[in-house]
Amino acid sequence: MHVYQRLLRPLLFRFDPEYVHRLVLRAGQMAGSIAPGRAALQSLHGYEHASLRTQLAGLNFANPVGLPAGFDKNGIAPQALAAIGFGLIDIGSVSLLPSAGNPLRPRLFRLPADDGIMVYYGVPNDGIECVARRLATLRLQVPLGLSLVETNTGVPASVDSVIAELVAAARVARKVSDYRVLNLNCPNSGGGFSHFDDPAHLRALLQAMQEVEREGRVFLRMSPPRDPALIDTLLDAIDPFPFVKGIGFYMFPADLATRLKTPLVARERMRGSFSGPANRVATEEAIRQWYARIDRSRLVLIGVGGIFSAEDAYRSIRLGASLVQVYTALIYRGPGVVGEIKRGLVRLLARDGLASVAEAVGVDCPQGRREY
Numbered sequence: 001m002h003v004y005q006r007l008l009r010p011l012l013f014r015f016d017p018e019y020v021h022r023l024v025l026r027a028g029q030m031a032g033s034i035a036p037g038r039a040a041l042q043s044l045h046g047y048e049h050a051s052l053r054t055q056l057a058g059l060n061f062a063n064p065v066g067l068p069a070g071f072d073k074n075g076i077a078p079q080a081l082a083a084i085g086f087g088l089i090d091i092g093s094v095s096l097l098p099s100a101g102n103p104l105r106p107r108l109f110r111l112p113a114d115d116g117i118m119v120y121y122g123v124p125n126d127g128i129e130c131v132a133r134r135l136a137t138l139r140l141q142v143p144l145g146l147s148l149v150e151t152n153t154g155v156p157a158s159v160d161s162v163i164a165e166l167v168a169a170a171r172v173a174r175k176v177s178d179y180r181v182l183n184l185n186c187p188n189s190g191g192g193f194s195h196f197d198d199p200a201h202l203r204a205l206l207q208a209m210q211e212v213e214r215e216g217r218v219f220l221r222m223s224p225p226r227d228p229a230l231i232d233t234l235l236d237a238i239d240p241f242p243f244v245k246g247i248g249f250y251m252f253p254a255d256l257a258t259r260l261k262t263p264l265v266a267r268e269r270m271r272g273s274f275s276g277p278a279n280r281v282a283t284e285e286a287i288r289q290w291y292a293r294i295d296r297s298r299l300v301l302i303g304v305g306g307i308f309s310a311e312d313a314y315r316s317i318r319l320g321a322s323l324v325q326v327y328t329a330l331i332y333r334g335p336g337v338v339g340e341i342k343r344g345l346v347r348l349l350a351r352d353g354l355a356s357v358a359e360a361v362g363v364d365c366p367q368g369r370r371e372y
Ligand SMILES: Cc1cc2nc3c(=O)[nH]c(=O)nc-3n(C[C@H](O)[C@H](O)[C@H](O)COP(=O)(O)O)c2cc1C
Pocket: 068, 069, 070, 071, 073, 092, 093, 108, 117, 119, 121, 123, 147, 183, 221, 249, 250, 251, 275, 276, 277, 279, 304, 305, 306, 307, 325, 326, 327, 328, 329
């Protein structure tokens, strides 16, 4: 990790972030496609421990530290990502039709003072048919998810057409993935707007999704509302659909600007949504609030947003997340961060006398929960 931060990162940060993203994926594709490449990554970064093993939603996870959507949008390098030790890998977000994403460049901005990234990609991807072909022959030891999103056409689409698209994409995705993640944030409007903030629309989506996913596994990715009554109505909308196994969040904290060190003049030259540690407080607040309200016998939470260390991951787990995901930490700390978080988790569990991650989930959740 120090080699990355001292040598590699300064070099990579001299180039355009989107170019570096493509370059790193290409390197991952090459390393992951040959056995010696995978073995080298594994010996550098691999780490396993019995206390990290988790079983949920009918899947076995060697560890709870995952990669969320957005790094490998097209399924280019899943073997390398598995070799560096992620316990789950989300490919995507992928839409039914291919999309070039937002036309305006640049679309990625670094905020080194905040260890952050501003993202304005607009979900460019090769489309589900192409990505599914790429994944079809893959045999991974790690559970693989496909994150699905509506196609970015530049103009908002009607709820009905978004639902139809997501169902059609899931039909293809099901054949090549262990679970699907429905990315409910609309790429055509930004700022976290979603048709599916409306519980009636969410219910309609899940109703339609039943056709494909009745026996499947689906996780929802949403920008979490804070109003407890609205959370309960959304959970009620999910309740009749047992194929929904969990919820992950996409954070757009209202007080973000007050947490950033990057000067406003610099930020005014950027666009998009922020990823980085400044989102972590909001992530933890969402986990705390939702864990008290979900039906724990059937839903899990995925902690994502600003997790950079084992301590961060552990806090999210103790608040109620069964799995965590890290992305921006990979950019700022390098691939070694995955092993570092896992080693740290093992240490923290042992310190607290807990035998497994599952035992730690929710131990810090305040008393009281919604009854089901
Ligand atoms: C460059 C970039 C691209 C992303 N693209 C997607 C995407 O296509 N779909 C999605 O659901 N999330 C996407 N995300 C959001 C991440 O999945 C994650 O929620 C976010 O980065 C917060 O986690 P982090 O603080 O560990 O980075 C993207 C994030 C980044 C940095």
